[in-house]
Amino acid sequence: MAAFRLVGLHKRFGEHTAVDHADLTVAAGSFYGLVGPNGAGKTTVLSMAVGLQWPDEGRASVHGVDVWKEPLRARRLMGVLPDGLAMPERLTGRELLTSLGQLHGLDAAEAARRAGELLAVMELDGSAERTLVVDYSTGMRKKIGLATALLHGPKLLVLDEPFEAVDPVSAATIKQILKRFVAGGGSVLISSHVMALVEQLCDTVGVMAKGRVVAEGPLDEVRGGRSLEETFVDLVGVEIGGSEGLSWLVS
Amino acid sequence: MVGVLIRMKLAVLRNTATGGKMAWVALGGTAGLCLAIANIVLAFFDFAHPRMLMDLLAVTFALWALGWMAGPAFAGEPPLNGQHFHRQPIPRGTLALGLLASAMVAVTTAVTLLAFTSLIVLAARLNLGAVVVAVPATILLLLLVVLLSRVVMLLFGALARSRFGGVVTATVTAAMIALASFSWIVFIGIYLLLDHGFPPGLSMLLRSLPSSWGLLSVEAAGRGDRWWTVGPLAALAVLDVVLFLVWRRLLGPRRPARAVVRGSSAQRAAPRGWAARSDLGVLYLKEMRTWWRDPLRTQNIVLPAAFSVITALLPLMVDFTGFFPFVGVATALMGAATCANLYGQDGTALWMTLMLPGKEKADVRARQLAWLTVFGPMTLLMTAAGSALHGDLFLLPWALAANLAALGGGAGLLIWISVMDLVPGPDPHKSKNSPLDHGDVTGQSFLMLLLTAVAVLPALGVALAGHLLDRSPLLWASVPVGLLVGAACHVWFGDLAARRLREKGPGLLQLMRSGKRQAVADAPPTAPAPSAFETMGVKSRFLMWGSMAVGVLALFPQGLVPLGVKLSGSTDRVWFLALYMPDPWQWPVIAGMILIGLASFGGMTAVYLAASRKTKENAASRKAKKEKPSTA
Ligand SMILES: Nc1ncnc2c1ncn2[C@@H]1O[C@H](COP(=O)(O)OP(=O)(O)OP(=O)(O)O)[C@@H](O)[C@H]1O
Ligand SMILES: [Mg+2]
Numbered sequence: 001m002a003a004f005r006l007v008g009l010h011k012r013f014g015e016h017t018a019v020d021h022a023d024l025t026v027a028a029g030s031f032y033g034l035v036g037p038n039g040a041g042k043t044t045v046l047s048m049a050v051g052l053q054w055p056d057e058g059r060a061s062v063h064g065v066d067v068w069k070e071p072l073r074a075r076r077l078m079g080v081l082p083d084g085l086a087m088p089e090r091l092t093g094r095e096l097l098t099s100l101g102q103l104h105g106l107d108a109a110e111a112a113r114r115a116g117e118l119l120a121v122m123e124l125d126g127s128a129e130r131t132l133v134v135d136y137s138t139g140m141r142k143k144i145g146l147a148t149a150l151l152h153g154p155k156l157l158v159l160d161e162p163f164e165a166v167d168p169v170s171a172a173t174i175k176q177i178l179k180r181f182v183a184g185g186g187s188v189l190i191s192s193h194v195m196a197l198v199e200q201l202c203d204t205v206g207v208m209a210k211g212r213v214v215a216e217g218p219l220d221e222v223r224g225g226r227s228l229e230e231t232f233v234d235l236v237g238v239e240i241g242g243s244e245g246l247s248w249l250v251s
Numbered sequence: 252m253v254g255v256l257i258r259m260k261l262a263v264l265r266n267t268a269t270g271g272k273m274a275w276v277a278l279g280g281t282a283g284l285c286l287a288i289a290n291i292v293l294a295f296f297d298f299a300h301p302r303m304l305m306d307l308l309a310v311t312f313a314l315w316a317l318g319w320m321a322g323p324a325f326a327g328e329p330p331l332n333g334q335h336f337h338r339q340p341i342p343r344g345t346l347a348l349g350l351l352a353s354a355m356v357a358v359t360t361a362v363t364l365l366a367f368t369s370l371i372v373l374a375a376r377l378n379l380g381a382v383v384v385a386v387p388a389t390i391l392l393l394l395l396v397v398l399l400s401r402v403v404m405l406l407f408g409a410l411a412r413s414r415f416g417g418v419v420t421a422t423v424t425a426a427m428i429a430l431a432s433f434s435w436i437v438f439i440g441i442y443l444l445l446d447h448g449f450p451p452g453l454s455m456l457l458r459s460l461p462s463s464w465g466l467l468s469v470e471a472a473g474r475g476d477r478w479w480t481v482g483p484l485a486a487l488a489v490l491d492v493v494l495f496l497v498w499r500r501l502l503g504p505r506r507p508a509r510a511v512v513r514g515s516s517a518q519r520a521a522p523r524g525w526a527a528r529s530d531l532g533v534l535y536l537k538e539m540r541t542w543w544r545d546p547l548r549t550q551n552i553v554l555p556a557a558f559s560v561i562t563a564l565l566p567l568m569v570d571f572t573g574f575f576p577f578v579g580v581a582t583a584l585m586g587a588a589t590c591a592n593l594y595g596q597d598g599t600a601l602w603m604t605l606m607l608p609g610k611e612k613a614d615v616r617a618r619q620l621a622w623l624t625v626f627g628p629m630t631l632l633m634t635a636a637g638s639a640l641h642g643d644l645f646l647l648p649w650a651l652a653a654n655l656a657a658l659g660g661g662a663g664l665l666i667w668i669s670v671m672d673l674v675p676g677p678d679p680h681k682s683k684n685s686p687l688d689h690g691d692v693t694g695q696s697f698l699m700l701l702l703t704a705v706a707v708l709p710a711l712g713v714a715l716a717g718h719l720l721d722r723s724p725l726l727w728a729s730v731p732v733g734l735l736v737g738a739a740c741h742v743w744f745g746d747l748a749a750r751r752l753r754e755k756g757p758g759l760l761q762l763m764r765s766g767k768r769q770a771v772a773d774a775p776p777t778a779p780a781p782s783a784f785e786t787m788g789v790k791s792r793f794l795m796w797g798s799m800a801v802g803v804l805a806l807f808p809q810g811l812v813p814l815g816v817k818l819s820g821s822t823d824r825v826w827f828l829a830l831y832m833p834d835p836w837q838w839p840v841i842a843g844m845i846l847i848g849l850a851s852f853g854g855m856t857a858v859y860l861a862a863s864r865k866t867k868e869n870a871a872s873r874k875a876k877k878e879k880p881s882t883a
Contacts, residue, residue, distance in 0.1 A: 052602050054757050072608040080606055085599040085764075086678040090541040092514030098521035099533045103607050108527045115521070130513040132544065134680045141680070148603070 001064050003028040003156050003187035006049050009058035011041075018044045020211035021058070026156070026189050026204070028063075031182045033198035033219075034191040035228075036208030037236055042191040043083050045208070046160050050080045062156055076104075079149035081142075083160035083191075089134035093124045093144050096133060097151060104152035118147040121173060138165040146174060150181075157181065159190045163197060175201060195229040209236045256349035260356050277793050280358045282800070287366035294369035294376075305470060306449045308369060309463040312392065315363055316462045319400040321427035322359075323407070347499040354397050367392050370465055377473030384472040384480055388465030391487045395461060398494040405501040412684060414512070417549035425557035429565065461490055512544045530610055534617035542625055545679075547596065547689070552625055555585030556633075563637070573816070575641040576650035579634030580657050580707070586626045587661030588699040592692050593618055593669045598678035599763050605756040612749040619662040619745055627658055648717075648726050649815070652710035652733035659737015660706025661699075663744030668699055670751045675763045694796070701803055709736050711811070718818055791862045798854040806848025814841050 004026035011019040019041040026032045036042050047053040049060040051067045051074065060067040067074045088096060094115055101111025119125040122143040128136075133144060142165055149157055157178070163171050178188055178201065192198050198205060199219065205228065206216040214235050215222050223231045290311050298304050336346055354360065367389045374385035407424075410416030449457070457463060464483035471479030514520070526532040542548045559581035563574040574581075594601060604614050634654045638647045676682070676690035710733030717726030752759070817837065 050606070052605060052757055052760055054761075075606055075608045078606075080602075082602055085602045086597065086680060087600050087603060088537055088541070088597070089600065089679045090512075090514075090544040091537060092520060094517055094520035095514060095537075095540065099537055100603075100607075102522060102527060102533045103530055103610055108521060108523060112521045116517075125517070129517055130515070132512060132514050134683055135511055136680075 001028065002026060003030070004032075004049070004060070004062055004158070004189060006045065006060045007058055009045055009048050009060065010056045011044055011048060011053070012056055017211050019048070019055075022208070022211070022213045024049075024189075024206055024213060024216065026187050028187055029182065029185055030187055030204050031178070031202045032187070032189045032204045032206065033202035034189065034206045034208060035193070035195065035198055035232060036191075040208040041211040042208055043160055046158055046189070046191060047082060050078055050082075050158050051075070052080075052082060076152070077155050079152065079154035079157045081145045081149045081157075081159040081162055083164075087133050087141070087145065087148075090132055092130055092132055093119055093136075093147070094129065096144065097147060100148055101151055106152070114151055115147075118150060121177065122147055123170060139167055139170070142166050143170060143174075150177070155186055157186065157188045157190075159188065161191055161193070163192060163194065195227070195232060199223075199228050207232060207235050253345075253349045253352045256353040257356055260353040264356075280362060281797075283359065283362035284365070287362050290366040291369045291372055294372035302449065302454060304373070305466060306454050306457055308373065308466055309457040309460065311366070311369075312462040312466070313457065313460050315366060316396045316399060316460075317427050317430060319359075319363070319396040320403045321424055323400065323404045343499050343502055347495065347502055350401075350502075351394075351397065351495070351498075354401065360393070360397065363396060364389070364393050370469055373466075374469045374473070377469070380475070380480075381469050381472040384484060385465075385469045388468050388484055388487070391484070391491055392462065392465045394491045395487065395494070398491060398498060402494055402498050402501065405498070409501075411546055411550060414544075414546045414549045417546040418553050421550040421553035422557045425554050426561050429558050429561040461487065464490075512546075514540075514544070530613035531617055531620075534610070534613050535620055538617050538621035539624065542621055551589045552586070554589055555582045555626075556629065558582075558585055559633070572641050573646070575637035576634060576646040577653070578637040579630035579632070580650060580653040582633055583626055583630045583654060583657035583661055584700060584703050584707075586622075586630070587657070587665045587703045588696040589692075590622060591665040591668045591672075591695050591699040592674050592676075592690070593622075593666065594759065595669065595674045595676055595690060595692075595763070596679070598676065599760060600679075601756065601760050601763065604752070605760065611752040611756070612746075615666050615745050615749040615752065619666050619741060622665065623658060623662050626661070630654055630658065648729055649711065649714050652714055652729035653707045654733070655730065656707045656710045656733035656737045657703055659734070660703045660740040662737075663740035663742070664702045664706065665699060666748045667744040667751075668695060668702070670748050670755075670759060672698065673759055673762060675766045678763075697796075697800075697803075701799060704803075704807060706736060706740050707733070709733075715815075715818070791858050795855050795858040795862075798851040798858070802848045802851030802855065804848075805844045805851065810841060810844035810848050813837075814845070817841070 002025045004024070006022060006024040009019055009022045011017070022041070022045050024032075024034070024045070034042055034046075044053065048055040048058070049067065051060075051071055062074045062077045065074045065077060091099070097115035097118060098108075098111050101114055102108060104111075106114065116125075124140060124143060124147070128140065133141070136144065142162065146159070146162055149159065162174065166174065178190075182188055190198075190202075203219055204217065205219050205222050207214050207222070215231075219228070222228070290308075293307060293311065294304070296304060298307075341349075370389050370392070371382060371385040374381035407420045411420045458467060464487040467483040468480050468487075471477075471483070521527070522533045522536045526536040542552075559578045562581060563578045566572075566574055604610060631654060634647075634650050638644060638650060672695050674690035674692050674695055682689070710729045713732045714726055714729035717723070717729065
């Protein structure tokens with residue numbers, strides 16, 4: 001059974017169709033990379049798939065559990081990192097993680113242990129120990145978000161641009177964590193703009209453009225002997241700009 | 252540059268003009284227009300005392316200025332502000348000029364300008380020279396209030412970033428609101444003063460306020476006194492320029508220094524003991540930490556308390572201490588009104604509540620309990636202390652019953668309103684350097700004030716019955732009644748809020764993400780039909796809120812309160828219209844006021860029901876339309 005299946009998800013904002021009947025399937029145990037230009041609808045489709053936004057049409061299911069019909073069971077199976085949303089801001093990282101752990105049903109000692117490990121791995125302890133989330137930097141916010149997604153030991157991770165603004169050392173750590181997670185039988189769905197990173201991590205890719213999924217499949221099949229970047233440019237159907245116009249900039 | 256900024260402002264106004272907002276603008280605009288016209292009419296009056304007209308106009312101008320200074324505390328930052336242009340290489344002077352010009356493009360500015368033309372009316376009654384002086388004086392006066400508002404806003408914004416600054420700004424704002432909203436005491440006072448004019452000291456004070464300098468010039472021009480014509484006018488112009496320069500300076504990039512609140516150390520971070528025992532405990536601890544650490548919350552606590560205390564102290568001018576026992580009630584009422592945007596203040600953090608399986612109810616209860624923890628002991632203490640200071644225990648059952656009802660009612664209603672009528676604003680981490688940059692919560696605060704006041708009524712009704720029948724046990728029975736009504740509100744509205752959060756969570760998140768309400772069509776067909784609040788047209792909203800405003804004014808300050816005063820046997824007239832009537836007319840006037848109030852509420856309900864019926868019909872027809880193609 002697929003770890004995550006989105007069927008015909010559709011969303012319009014007024015006249016604008018942000019997501020146009022998108023289908024995606026993340027096989028169990030796979031590392032899925034979703035790529036697409038700015039405004040392609042990645043964030044929207046992921047929000048709908050995890051139950052944070054109402055779709056106009058379509059369904060999503062996690063390991064066979066419908067996200068909209070059985071939200072409670074589905075949410076237990078998922079760890080989610082949305083893009084650019086706030087958090088309970090007036091808590092420190094440790095306060096946030098320990099409370100969340102307890103809300104997820106972990107006992108106090110276990111929650112504290114997991115929180116400690118995650119904070120250490122993300123380098124959010126030590127000098128940042130007493131800093132409130134509201135005062136975190138952009139990268140620190142990403143990392144604490146990631147920690148909250150991992151905390152309850154989900155079977156599926158849905159991460160919207162997890163590496164954006166994260167420093168290279170932390171990024172390497174996170175990659176390592178995600179690889180171990182997949183090796184242990186978990187499934188991951190990430191969206192990203194960094195083709196090299198997707199090629200390095202993912203075994204399956206999906207390409208979105210203008211709200212549609214234009215290609216989906218194993219990495220090597222989709223890129224067909226070329227680099228993912230070239231394939232991407234082809235699939236998305238745009239010329240690389242920047243060589244014409246803007247003459248005032250170089251004079 | 253100036254033209255560009257004005258066009259930007261118009262574009263912003265156009266893009267944010269939703270039905271609900273337009274209704275508020277219309278309502279506020281109409282109210283303002285009435286005040287402005289009253290102001291102009293005042294300038295046509297003749298008074299027995301020669302200085303009276305001048306003093307009265309000085310009072311009204313001071314009140315307009317006060318309103319401009321206190322307004323931003325509720326309305327949030329203006330749509331275009333200096334921060335938006337920091338990265339553009341625009342000279343600060345040009346930017347300030349442009350922002351000033353764009354500030355002139357607003358309903359509020361137009362209404363205020365109209366009010367200030369009373370200066371020209373006054374001048375026209377004097378001579379031509381005065382009119383020549385009055386025109387620039389009017390414009391300078393308008394510039395004065397707009398600049399004052401902007402400068403105060405920036406200063407407050409800088410202050411409010413720390414908790415201590417929050418206390419200061421909240422107290423000052425509370426004083427301004429109290430003065431502005433109880434300014435009618437001034438008019439009653441004036442009624443008493445009609446024959447004698449203002450006491451010379453007060454008159455001097457009023458005339459020395461910068462908002463009166465234009466008046467001084469015009470008056471002097473009428474007398475033909477050249478020096479007193481030019482002097483105040485020039486001083487006003489200089490003050491405007493100084494304010495402009497100060498503003499220009501403050502517009503610069505904000506200095507990064509901000510009092511950073513630190514969290515707890517690693518050992519004390521985890522919820523333990525009682526807090527770890529249930530979801531409610533965990534969430535309650537989170538909420539209490541937020542109350543303690545967030546400067547905006549500090550303001551939300553101090554403002555109601557300061558407002559109530561100042562309001563109770565004001566009637567001391569006429570030696571009336573009857574408000575003292577009610578300081579606690581007033582704080583609870585105002586506290587419910589100012590804190591009703593709990594979810595809106597947290598911004599998109601709502602997603603985390605939504606992703607936790609089944610914790611909506613605990614979240615709602617935790618927030619209610621935290622609010623009660625903050626306001627409960629404080630207001631009860633105030634009631635006790637107020638009663639002790641007032642000296643006689645006659646008012647204690649009334650105050651205690653109302654306090655309990657307001658606490659419970661407030662805790663229930665505020666969480667319900669915070670999900671029903673959520674006001675989106677920027678996420679907390681984006682506005683950490685400009686805490687006043689929140690959504691416009693004026694409408695929400697008024698609505699909360701009204702609803703909580705309604706929750707207090709049953710208890711007061713019992714107390715009234717006890718008083719009329721002269722049965723002390725019945726009078727005291729109002730206390731358990733207040734407690735009961737409060738508890739019922741707390742439980743029932745809390746449940747409603749949790750249910751709505753569960754059913755409409757993603758819709759609320761969407762609202763906070765995009766900052767405006769989505770069209771109804773965005774909800775899935777299975778979602779519950781939207782409430783009429785969200786869908787009713789501009790005209791219905793206008794009617795509804797308008798009749799509510801009239802209802803509140805007639806029923807509470809002019810109906811029930813004088814009723815209470817009269818029943819208590821007091822001969823103090825304070826500032827209640829009815830009590831200034833000849834004796835046989837007092838009861839009919841009170842009854843009339845109460846009738847007007849009730850009728851207005853009836854009207855409001857009727858409008859709401861009509862809109863609600865229409866919404867349901869629309870939803871049904873939409874559903875039918877949707878189903879047709881799929882079956883065909
Ligand atoms: N709340 C909203 N209201 C209106 N339009 C929206 C809303 N959210 C997204 N959109 C529109 O939907 C489209 C898709 O947005 P989305 O954020 O999903 O793109 P994305 O693929 O995540 O882009 P990026 O790579 O830049 O993150 C955009 O055109 C955007 O303007
Ligand atoms: Mg995105």
